[in-house]
Amino acid sequence: xxxxxxxxxxxxxxxxxxxxxxxxxxxxxxxxxxxxxxxxxxxxxxxxxxxxxxxxxxxxxxxxxxxxxxxxxxxxxxxxxxxxxxxxxxxxxxxxxxxxxxxxxxxxxxxxxxxxxxxxxxxxxxxxxxxxxxxxxxxxxxxxxxxxxxxxxxxxxxxxxxxxxxxxxxxxxxxxxxxxxxxxxxxxxxxxxxxxxxxxxxxxxxxxxxxxxxxxxxxxxxxxxxxxxxxxxxxxxxxxxxxxxxxxxxxxxxxxxxxxxxxxxxxxxxxxxxxxxxxxxxxxxxxxxxxxxxxxxxxxxxxxxxxxxxxxxxxxxxxxxxxxxxxxxxxxxxxxxxxxxxxxxxxxxxxxxxxxxxxxxxxxxxxxxxxxxxxxxxxxxx
Amino acid sequence: xxxxxxxxxxxxxxxxxxxxxxxxxxxxxxxxxxxxxxxxxxxxxxxxxxxxxxxxxxxxxxxxxxxxx
Numbered sequence: 001x002x003x004x005x006x007x008x009x010x011x012x013x014x015x016x017x018x019x020x021x022x023x024x025x026x027x028x029x030x031x032x033x034x035x036x037x038x039x040x041x042x043x044x045x046x047x048x049x050x051x052x053x054x055x056x057x058x059x060x061x062x063x064x065x066x067x068x069x070x071x072x073x074x075x076x077x078x079x080x081x082x083x084x085x086x087x088x089x090x091x092x093x094x095x096x097x098x099x100x101x102x103x104x105x106x107x108x109x110x111x112x113x114x115x116x117x118x119x120x121x122x123x124x125x126x127x128x129x130x131x132x133x134x135x136x137x138x139x140x141x142x143x144x145x146x147x148x149x150x151x152x153x154x155x156x157x158x159x160x161x162x163x164x165x166x167x168x169x170x171x172x173x174x175x176x177x178x179x180x181x182x183x184x185x186x187x188x189x190x191x192x193x194x195x196x197x198x199x200x201x202x203x204x205x206x207x208x209x210x211x212x213x214x215x216x217x218x219x220x221x222x223x224x225x226x227x228x229x230x231x232x233x234x235x236x237x238x239x240x241x242x243x244x245x246x247x248x249x250x251x252x253x254x255x256x257x258x259x260x261x262x263x264x265x266x267x268x269x270x271x272x273x274x275x276x277x278x279x280x281x282x283x284x285x286x287x288x289x290x291x292x293x294x295x296x297x298x299x300x301x302x303x304x305x306x307x308x309x310x311x312x313x314x315x316x317x318x319x320x321x322x323x324x325x326x327x328x329x330x331x332x333x334x335x336x337x338x339x340x341x342x343x344x345x346x347x348x349x350x351x352x353x354x355x356x357x358x359x360x361x362x363x364x365x366x367x368x369x370x371x372x373x374x375x376x377x378x379x380x381x382x
Numbered sequence: 383x384x385x386x387x388x389x390x391x392x393x394x395x396x397x398x399x400x401x402x403x404x405x406x407x408x409x410x411x412x413x414x415x416x417x418x419x420x421x422x423x424x425x426x427x428x429x430x431x432x433x434x435x436x437x438x439x440x441x442x443x444x445x446x447x448x449x450x451x
Contacts, residue, residue, distance in 0.1 A: 072384075074419075167448060177441045178450055251450065309419030 001176060004276045005311065006052030006075050009172055013046050013157045014111075022158050026100040026108035032089050032151065033102050037222050037258040039161055041081060042101060042110045044257055044273075046157035047171040051276045056083040058152030059118040066128040069265065069306070076272065076307045078265040080129065083112070084147040090117045093151070101155070109161060115153040122146065129262050132294055138224050138261050163256070165220055168234060170253040175215065176278040178251060184213035188281040188315060189274030191288070192218045193259055195228050195236040195373065197365045199320040199345035201244065202329040207283050207315050214250045215279055216241075221258040223381050224291070226351065230254075232379040239372040263288070263295035264303035268310070275312040282312050286319040321345060322363040354379060390414070 004010075014022050034042065044050045052071070057080050061071050069078045083101075085093075093099055093114055100108035122143050123133055130139040163169060170178070179187050188207040192200065208214040216237060220230045228236075237252055255273065260266050266289035271282040288300035296302075301316045318331040322343040326335055335342075343363050353360045360370045373379060390398075398410045407413040445451040 170445075170448075170450070174441050174445060177438055178445055181442065181445070181451055253450075308416055309422070 001180060001278060002275060002280050002312070004048065004051045004172070005272045006073075008051065009048040009176075009276065010045065010051040010054055011048055011173075012054055012155055019158060022111065022156075023108065026111060026158065029098060029100040029108070029111070030089075030092055031100045031102045031106065031108070032083065032085050032093075032112070033104065033106070034083065036103070036161075038083065039101070039103055039109065040221060040256040040258075042155055043157060043161065044255075045081070045155055046110070047173070049172055049255070049257075049273050049276050050081060051172070053077075053081055055112065055115075055154035056150070056152050057081055058115050059150075062118075062120065062150065062152070066125060069268070076268065076310050078272075079260060079262060079269040080125070082146075083151045085117070085149050085151050086147045087149065089147070090149045090151065093117060099151075103161065109157070109159050111156045111158065112151065113153045113156075114151060117149055117151050119148070120150050129260075129265060130294070131263070134294075136292070137294055138259075138291060165230065165234065165254055165256075168220075168252065168254045169256065170277075172276045172278065175251070175253065179213060179215075179278045182213060182248065182251075184211075186211035186280045187213045187215050187278060188283060189215045189217055189271075189277065189279035189312075190283050191255075191270045191274070192216065192233070193223060193227065194347055195233055195350075195365075196240050196369065197345045197347075197350060198322065198329055198363065201240065201366070202320050203283060203285060203317050206317070207281065208249060210315075211281055212249075214245075215274065215277065216250065216252045217255050217274060217277065218252075219259055220254040220256055223259055224261075225381055227381045228351075228379055229376075229381055232373065232376050235372050235376070236369050239368050240366060243368045244366060259289065261289060261291035261294075263290045264300045267300035268303060268307060271304075271310060271312050271314060275310075279312060281315050283317060284314045285317045319344075351380065385411075 045053050045055060052075060057065065062080055064070055064072045065077050065080045071077045095114055095116055097114045099112050099114060101110040101112055102108050126133050126140040126143045130137050133140060135141055135144060188211045190204050204214055218233050241250055241252055267284050274282050284301050286297050287295060304314045318333055320329050320331045323330045323335045323337055324341045325337040345364060350360055350364060354373055395410055398413050402413050442451060
């Protein structure tokens with residue numbers, strides 16, 4: 001079994017028999033309110049999905065990650081995992097304190113041992129992570145709304161947050177046991193934030209040809225307007241797997257985190273997380289984790305050259321399309337025909353088809369998946 | 383990134399210097415760092431899992447309940 005990033009799967013959960021006293025302790029502490037997406041990342045840290053992180057980045061790691069794409073320890077890490085806090089929230093907090101992290105209902109769900117409180121430059125953070133300061137970029141826009149200070153320190157998770165998708169949620173320790181039980185020595189991870197079309201299926205099955213198992217791991221969390229809703233993505237994938245995939249060779253489970261749309265940096269981050277889940281390989285397609293035209297089409301593949309020590313093997317795929325002449329799914333490396341023969345797997349086109357109540361062609365999407373999608377009245381994020 | 387110096391035998395240094403000519407490595411330090419990282423990753427991959435048999439059985443029970451096993 002592949003080792004987690006940094007060699008050890010982090011576990012920052014409070015044991016069951018200590019929970020009650022911890023809840024009492026938490027009620028007396030200063031509080032920092034975190035939004036739902038950040039709360040999910042606290043869970044991800046606690047469960048080891050973000051190993052080796054044990055909490056939110058302190059200043060030295062923050063500087064190292066945004067400038068060198070590595071932690072101070074020299075381990076590859078490209079997306080800074082940060083806890084922002086307001087001036088009011090940090091007014092009574094000092095190094096060595098323990099504070100309670102609370103959700104919008106003010107209920108403590110985790111503790112944070114404060115290592116440091118520090119200021120940061122939003123423009124620099126956006127420029128380094130997203131490669132742009134354009135406020136139209138969703139990551140830049142989000143950065144501009146962050147609170148004024150950052151708080152670094154280790155967390156301890158008291159309790160799980162409510163999750164309507166609990167049925168699809170596995171911790172890295174669970175996927176590792178699952179892969180072992182299935183006898184998979186090599187596993188390819190597939191990141192997605194979309195419903196599956198024929199092009200995705202082709203990539204997944206091509207990748208699976210070379211390894212023992214396929215781990216389909218949709219990101220469930222805040223997305224941008226116009227994206228498919230999480231429940232729709234899961235419905236589509238469940239339908240596809242039931243009809244077209246070998247059960248013994250495929251696992252579907254979700255990753256609860258937000259999309260950052262950080263392109264190349266996020267591709268590395270996604271690979272590290274899947275390594276922690278036990279994947280030995282990771283699919284990187286065209287414009288992975290991209291948005292608009294902020295990143296070159298294959299920048300998310302090229303960045304892997306910088307990290308020979310990543311510890312997970314990237315599988316690079318070109319863009320697939322259906323060719324009327326080949327009468328199959330192909331890509332530009334293997335299809336000799338004129339581009340006019342191509343039917344592109346365009347998500348935008350697919351969304352347009354569904355919005356108009358039309359049936360998507362079978363070359364684009366499996367009929368069972370199309371039927372499942374048509375049953376949803378409002379399949380898109382507002 | 384902060385760096386520290388280590389010593390390698392002169393003969394090894396010369397061999398590496400010769401090896402990296404025309405390669406993607408800009409210096410002997412780059413090459414040595416690359417090789418050491420690869421070695422560390424390989425060693426880490428051989429690390430043992432840290433949960434007990436009992437914990438593993440609990441995990442399998444949940445996986446069965448969810449239909450994964």
